[in-house]
Amino acid sequence: MTSLSAELTTITGDAFEAEGLSRAFGQVQGSDRSDLAQFQCNGALAAAKAAKTNPRAIAEKIAARLKANLFFSKVEIAGPGFLNLDVTDAMLAARLDVLRADPRQGAPDTGAGRTLVIDFGGPNIAKPMAVHHLRSSIIGDCLQRLYRANGWAVISDVHLGDWGLQIGQLITEIELEGSAPIYFDSNVVGPYPDDAPVTMESLVTLYPRASAACKADPPRLEAARRATVDLQAGRPGYRALWKHFVTVTEAGLTREFASLGVKFDLWKGESGVDGLIAPMIEDLKARGLAETSEGALVVSVARDDDKKPMPPLILLKSEGGVLYGTTDLATIIERVRDHDPALILYVVDHRQHSHFEQVFRAAHLAGFAGNAVLEHVGYGTMNGPDGKPFKTRAGGAMKLYDLIEMGKAEAEKRLAEQGIGAGYTADERAEIARKVGIATIKFADLSNHRTTDYIFDLERFSKFEGKTGPYLQYAAVRIQSILRKAGACAAVPSFLTSPEERVLALRVLALGDIMAAAEDKRAPNMLCEYAFELAQDFSRFYAAHHILSETDANLRAARLSLCAQVLGVLTKVLDLLGIEVPERM
RNA sequence: GCACCCGUAGCUCAGCUGGAUAGAGUGUCGCCCUCCGAAGGCGAAGGUCAUAGGUUCGAAUCCUAUCGGGUGCGCCA
Incomplete structure (x- = not known):
C-alpha cells in the first residue's frame, strides 16, 4: 500500500502541476506543529523562491485546489506560505482498515526483490565477543531485518576474522608452549587428532599473551608473520590447527549471537576466499593494476583530486602474507559472482573508513563490483563514562x-x-x-x-x-x-x-x-x-x-x-x- | 603536518534535502492509582544550538575562520 503522506503528496503535486509548477513541490509530510495541523507542505515557499514570486500567492492557488478535495477537513495557509492540512476522520479510519488488510503491514517495497549482502558482526578467532562487537551485531541485525521487511532479498554474512596475523600469533604461541607438537612436526602430514588442543577458554588467554609477546619482541613477531604465510600457503599442520581454532571459536560465537537473537545466513570468514586470491592477483598483475612497491604488491588507488594522501591497497606483504584488504577485495568478487547484489553494506566501526575507501576504489578500478553499490555503514566507537575506551572495574575488557x-x-x-x-x-x-x-x-x-x-x-x-x-x-x-x-x-x-x-x-x-x-x-x-x-x-x-x-x-x-x-x-x-x-x- | 567527524538543557542524546515557538529521556519540583498493569499519565523550571563572520525573506542545519574534543593516515584487524 502507498502511505498516507505519499497519497497526499500525489494530490498536492497534482495541484502544483495544474498551476504550471513542478509537482516535486507537492511534498507532504507530517506537521512539525501538531498543534496547528496534521500535515504540512512547504512547497509554495520553494516554488516562490525558484520563480521569484510571492509564496503566499502560490499557496493561495494551491489551497484553492486542495479545498475541492474531500480528503481534507482543513486546508490553511500559515506564516509566509506553509500549507497546513488536516485529513477527515473518515479518511483516517479508511486508511486504518486498508493497513489492517495489508499483508506487508504497510512496509514499503523499496527493495523490489533486489539483493542486499550485509556484512556485520565480524568477530575474530580466539577473541570472545566484547562490548564493541555489540554495535556491529545489533545495528547490522536491525538493518537486515529492515531491508528484508522492505522487500529486499537479504544475505547476511558474519565474516569471521580468521585468516590474518592473529592466527600466526596463536600458532607460534602454541609451538613455543610445546603443548601440541604433532602440528609442528614436518615429518607428519596428517591425519591430525580430531580433538582440539585448545578450548575457547584457553584461546582467550592464549591470544592476549601471544599478542603482547609479539609487540614486545620483534623476532617473535617475525615468527608469527612467517607462520601466517605458511598457514596461507597451506602447511598441513597449521591448517589443521587453524581448523580447530575456527571450530572452537564458532561454537562459542554461535551461543553468544543466539543469546542476542542475531542470526546470519552465512558463516563465512576471510579464509573462505583463499582459493580466489591467487587468480585475482594474477588477473590484477596481468592487467597492470597491481605493482610492486616497497617490497609489497599493491594496487594504487590514489586519484588526482584527492585532498589527502591515499595509500595503496596492499595485496601481499613483503614476506608474502595476505592482508584483510586482500580478502575483502576477493570477497567482493565472490559475492558478486554468487549473489549479484545491488548493494553490499559493511557494518563496521567508522575508524575503518579509509580501509573501505581503498577496497572499494580497488574493486571499481578492477571492475569487480558488478551491479553492486558498495557502502561502509560506519558507527561510533564505544567509550566508558570517562570518554575513554570502555573497561570493567577490574580494568579488563567487558564481555x-x-x-x-x-x-x-x-x-x-x-x-x-x-x-x-x-x-x-x-x-x-x-x-x-x-x-x-x-x-x-x-x-x-x-x-x-x-x-x-x-x-x-x-x-x-x-x-x-x-x-x-x-x-x-x-x-x-x-x-x-x-x-x-x-x-x-x-x-x-x-x-x-x-x-x-x-x-x-x-x-x-x-x-x-x-x-x-x-x-x-x-x-x-x-x-x-x-x-x-x-x-x-x-x-x-x-x-x-x-x-x-x-x-x-x-x-x-x-x-x-x-x-x-x-x-x-x-x-x-x-x-x-x-x-x-x-x-x- | 594532512584529512575526516563532532561541539545542542545539569547529564545522555534526537533534530531528514535550510522553514513556523530548537525537542526527547533522565535529573529537580509539583499533581494523578476505590476504574483496563504507576516499568505509567499530566504539569513546571531548565538553551546566546562552542565562538565570530557570511549567504538567504528565513540558519542548529549551508559557507569561511577561530577555539575545544575525537578519529584516521603502507605491510594489525
Missing part, C-alpha cells in the same frame, strides 16, 4: 556475555520488586528477564544515531524508565492484557472519536514512511524514535479512555480494534529492532 547477564539480573530484580512475577514459574521469570534485559541493551544502543561516538554507561543500560526498551515492551504487554481480558472479538471497521485516537491513528499510518526513511539513512534510531512515540501515543490514549468498561458496544469494539492494530505495529517495529515482547512482565 558481551557478562553484559547480557547483567541486563537479565536487573530485569529479574525489577520483576521481584513489582511483585507481579510472584505467580510465575522460575522458567517464565527467566525468559521474561532475558527478553527485558536484551531489550534494554539493544534499545539503549540503537536509539543513538549510529555515527555518534557512544558512551557506554552501565547505569543507563539498566534503566527501565523513560525512553527505554522495557517501556515499549510494557506498552505492548498492557495492550495484550486488555485484549486477553476482552476475549475473542472480531475486528470492526475503524472510527475515531477523540483527539487521542486521531493522534494514534496518524502515528500508526506513518509506519511505512519511517521504514523507508530508516532504510534510506541506514538509521535504526529512526525506528526507535517511532516506536517510542507510538508507545507514548498509546499510553496517552490509554490514560484518557477506559476501554473495557466502555458501555457503547460499537465504540468499545472500535477501540479494541485500534488496540489490536497498535499492538501489531508496535510488535512489528520492535521485531525490526530485534526486541521480543513477553506475554506478560
Whole structure:
C-alpha cells in the first residue's frame, strides 16, 4: 500500500502541476506543529523562491485546489506560505482498515526483490565477543531485518576474522608452549587428532599473551608473520590447527549471537576466499593494476583530486602474507559472482573508513563490483563514562556475555520488586528477564544515531524508565492484557472519536514512511524514535479512555480494534529492532 | 603536518534535502492509582544550538575562520 503522506503528496503535486509548477513541490509530510495541523507542505515557499514570486500567492492557488478535495477537513495557509492540512476522520479510519488488510503491514517495497549482502558482526578467532562487537551485531541485525521487511532479498554474512596475523600469533604461541607438537612436526602430514588442543577458554588467554609477546619482541613477531604465510600457503599442520581454532571459536560465537537473537545466513570468514586470491592477483598483475612497491604488491588507488594522501591497497606483504584488504577485495568478487547484489553494506566501526575507501576504489578500478553499490555503514566507537575506551572495574575488557547477564539480573530484580512475577514459574521469570534485559541493551544502543561516538554507561543500560526498551515492551504487554481480558472479538471497521485516537491513528499510518526513511539513512534510531512515540501515543490514549468498561458496544469494539492494530505495529517495529515482547512482565 | 567527524538543557542524546515557538529521556519540583498493569499519565523550571563572520525573506542545519574534543593516515584487524 502507498502511505498516507505519499497519497497526499500525489494530490498536492497534482495541484502544483495544474498551476504550471513542478509537482516535486507537492511534498507532504507530517506537521512539525501538531498543534496547528496534521500535515504540512512547504512547497509554495520553494516554488516562490525558484520563480521569484510571492509564496503566499502560490499557496493561495494551491489551497484553492486542495479545498475541492474531500480528503481534507482543513486546508490553511500559515506564516509566509506553509500549507497546513488536516485529513477527515473518515479518511483516517479508511486508511486504518486498508493497513489492517495489508499483508506487508504497510512496509514499503523499496527493495523490489533486489539483493542486499550485509556484512556485520565480524568477530575474530580466539577473541570472545566484547562490548564493541555489540554495535556491529545489533545495528547490522536491525538493518537486515529492515531491508528484508522492505522487500529486499537479504544475505547476511558474519565474516569471521580468521585468516590474518592473529592466527600466526596463536600458532607460534602454541609451538613455543610445546603443548601440541604433532602440528609442528614436518615429518607428519596428517591425519591430525580430531580433538582440539585448545578450548575457547584457553584461546582467550592464549591470544592476549601471544599478542603482547609479539609487540614486545620483534623476532617473535617475525615468527608469527612467517607462520601466517605458511598457514596461507597451506602447511598441513597449521591448517589443521587453524581448523580447530575456527571450530572452537564458532561454537562459542554461535551461543553468544543466539543469546542476542542475531542470526546470519552465512558463516563465512576471510579464509573462505583463499582459493580466489591467487587468480585475482594474477588477473590484477596481468592487467597492470597491481605493482610492486616497497617490497609489497599493491594496487594504487590514489586519484588526482584527492585532498589527502591515499595509500595503496596492499595485496601481499613483503614476506608474502595476505592482508584483510586482500580478502575483502576477493570477497567482493565472490559475492558478486554468487549473489549479484545491488548493494553490499559493511557494518563496521567508522575508524575503518579509509580501509573501505581503498577496497572499494580497488574493486571499481578492477571492475569487480558488478551491479553492486558498495557502502561502509560506519558507527561510533564505544567509550566508558570517562570518554575513554570502555573497561570493567577490574580494568579488563567487558564481555558481551557478562553484559547480557547483567541486563537479565536487573530485569529479574525489577520483576521481584513489582511483585507481579510472584505467580510465575522460575522458567517464565527467566525468559521474561532475558527478553527485558536484551531489550534494554539493544534499545539503549540503537536509539543513538549510529555515527555518534557512544558512551557506554552501565547505569543507563539498566534503566527501565523513560525512553527505554522495557517501556515499549510494557506498552505492548498492557495492550495484550486488555485484549486477553476482552476475549475473542472480531475486528470492526475503524472510527475515531477523540483527539487521542486521531493522534494514534496518524502515528500508526506513518509506519511505512519511517521504514523507508530508516532504510534510506541506514538509521535504526529512526525506528526507535517511532516506536517510542507510538508507545507514548498509546499510553496517552490509554490514560484518557477506559476501554473495557466502555458501555457503547460499537465504540468499545472500535477501540479494541485500534488496540489490536497498535499492538501489531508496535510488535512489528520492535521485531525490526530485534526486541521480543513477553506475554506478560 | 594532512584529512575526516563532532561541539545542542545539569547529564545522555534526537533534530531528514535550510522553514513556523530548537525537542526527547533522565535529573529537580509539583499533581494523578476505590476504574483496563504507576516499568505509567499530566504539569513546571531548565538553551546566546562552542565562538565570530557570511549567504538567504528565513540558519542548529549551508559557507569561511577561530577555539575545544575525537578519529584516521603502507605491510594489525
